[in-house]
Amino acid sequence: MTKKICWILTEGMAGTENQCLGLAEALGLDPEIKRLRPRWPWRWLPVGLWLAPLVAQNPTASSLAPPWPDVLISAGRKSVPVALAIKKKSGARVFAVHLLNPYVAPVRFDLVATPRHDGLEGDNVIVTEGALTRITKARLDDALDAHGGRLAALPRPRLAVLLGGASKHFKFTERAAGELALLLRAMVTETGGSLMITVSRRTGADVVARLRAGLEGVPMEIWEGEGANPYFAYLAAADAIVVTNDSVSMACEAATTGKPLYVFALEGTSKKFDAFHENLCARGIARPFDGSFEKWTYEPLMDTERVAQAVRKRLGERMDEPTGERQK
Structure with missing residues (x-):
């Protein structure tokens, strides 16, 4: 895959941020981490009521301004309206991937990867067994x-x-x-x-x-x-x-x-x-765990690479689309 500019957008929680990093690394990308720090009144509002979400970011926090990335990997509920606003501002040029249940229609993202226990399905939803990791x-x-x-x-x-x-x-x-x-x-x-x-x-x-x-x-x-x-x-x-x-x-x-x-x-x-x-x-x-020691084998979880393959495939298909189709 051609080297692309990548942003990671999270609320700063280590667990979700590591999942995003795992995916970016599997894609061979060197991401810039953008941590959300909403200011008043956004930080007191449910994300469904966030108007102008790009203005919600505290001016002293990570900049959320052009030039926009090629690939945006987001995780966490507060990242959802911001990620979608970035995608819209870019004219749908940004390829937006969301990890975990976004609690909005998955089709609003280019790809959603969510654990099986979240119970989410959709044509652009990759169901994983659990969390993505940085293990290689x-x-x-x-x-x-x-x-x-x-x-x-x-x-x-x-x-x-x-x-x-x-x-x-x-x-x-x-x-x-x-x-x-x-x-x-x-x-x-x-x-x-x-x-x-x-x-x-x-x-x-x-x-x-x-x-x-x-x-x-x-x-x-x-x-x-x-x-x-x-x-x-x-x-x-x-x-x-x-x-x-x-x-x-x-x-x-x-x-x-x-x-x-x-x-x-x-x-x-x-x-x-x-x-x-x-x-x-x-x-x-x-x-x-009951204190006993046994040996057994199983097929290791490969969720991170599976999601990375799906991203590569969809990015490849996207390159063949007319620009107008991306904006629909």
């Missing part, structure tokens, strides 16, 4: 080169443990941390292996402290946010992976590796998250 073999190999010497000292099998935290639907309590520690210790005792544990921004200090206490003496490494993040190295060095069920992104990143994936349930529930994890289990990708 090259990225994992590079991370292992940077951290592999240190991690090689940990006995195998190595279990990568990806921790989430409190959210709208889930609670990561000290009680849950204690239960997880017992299961992890049981697995290490059974296998003679080790743990590589990484926290997220939502992981509470009390949870980490409870895990450390419950895993005292267990061969492990815990990354708590200091120094270079070994997240990708943990995925590369792991023989199996455990994720907490409060994150779709972490599970999808783990499932992209093709390695056995265990899910540890936190307190709480979410219809969409439950449907997502049930689908992973039904497809033979994931299993509930």
